Amino acid sequence: MNSISSDVIRGYNDTMILYLLMQRPSYGYEISKQIKQLTQEKYIIKETTLYSAFTRMEKNGYIESFSSDEEGSGKRRTYYRITESGKNFYKEKCREWILTKEVVEHFILKEEPYGNN
């Protein structure tokens, strides 16, 4: 089992999306592509997961959507940008992850980190 179970990563989809949106406003496919590239294709986010995260975070006020033309092609797309409260939420999630990682790390066997199970 080398793939990530969706239950485990669910809580951190928001973190990934917010991290990418902090750099610049972006749209659905670009974000999913960046996640795929940054994780060296170890994690591919499903379209429905991504859209669900967008709507949830927009409802919570962490991101805002706006419609814009893509440079060149003239195709209208929905872009998302991060809000101030989104940035705060991101920092909070980062702290949460550091703590989570620290806690879970205590229970991970060190001798055979990439065992062939």
Add this chain to the structure above:
Amino acid sequence: METIRNYLETMFSSLPHTPEVLRAKNELWQMMEDKYNELRNEGISDNEAVGTVISEFGNLDELSEDLGIHSVVTHTTPINSRKVSLEECKQYLKARASFGFKIALGVLLCIISPIGATLTDGFSSSIYEAFGACFLIICVAAAVVLFVSSPIIMHRYDFLKQEPCTIDFSTTHYINDQKERYRPTYALLLTIGIVLCILSFLPAAILDTLNLKLGRLSIDNISGTLLFIFVAIGVFMIVLTSMINSSYDTLLKLNDATTVGGNFVSTQHPEKQYISKTAATIMSVYWTTVTCIYLSISFLTFDWHLTWIIWPIASVIHAVLNSTLKK
């Protein structure tokens, strides 16, 4: 691209048309389109790109809370239906084709069984008579073996009829594709088969005018034999091709409108809905009854030159019944 659009439409087909749902559909479509185009630009084949996009789409259940469609999504999920894989479907189609071939061969053997007798009819020697009888018995015996043995293999696929089964979207698409590809062959074989049956009298008619004699074989011997052979080949083609064609429909009918894979058959050839069960029964036996009446009257009166009038009358009555009994 068309496939992806169809997939998305099918996924959303059971959902209410609220602004949230429409927005979700548009956004998801945008993402899928972007991904498809990029994969294509990377030089990936159409089929593969469609496969990747669909496999990475995810599950609408995830959106149910955001869209307020939770009840709809959970409601339409089919209960405990058996998933039939693409591999199983391919095996089934293969098995059905060989089953169809065996049954068609059996029918062919039955039809040609009398040719031993017709060929030697009129010969005085009893050896020839014995040959005719032997040929008939061997043919019928072989046909019976085929009829009895071949359905046993098909029992493995009884679950398709007995259990609720579903096939996923890509499998449905594959089968529909195969069916489309088979369509020209089906039409060709069916036409040739029917033409052969109709033309079966032709050799007799031609030989009769030529009035030739081949050794001890009289014209009656040859023309009778040719008639059976023509009909046998014609029926063989019709039976084989119809059985192959119906195997695609069997698989495509597994899904109904509520399943994700979509139902290609019912939307293309909607089953007729009658006002009551009795009406449906009457309509299902209509043409057989008419045929029976036609043959009975014709044979009793031998007025074949008049009795054909039954057919135009019957079709007018059929049209009237159809429009009054349909929902």
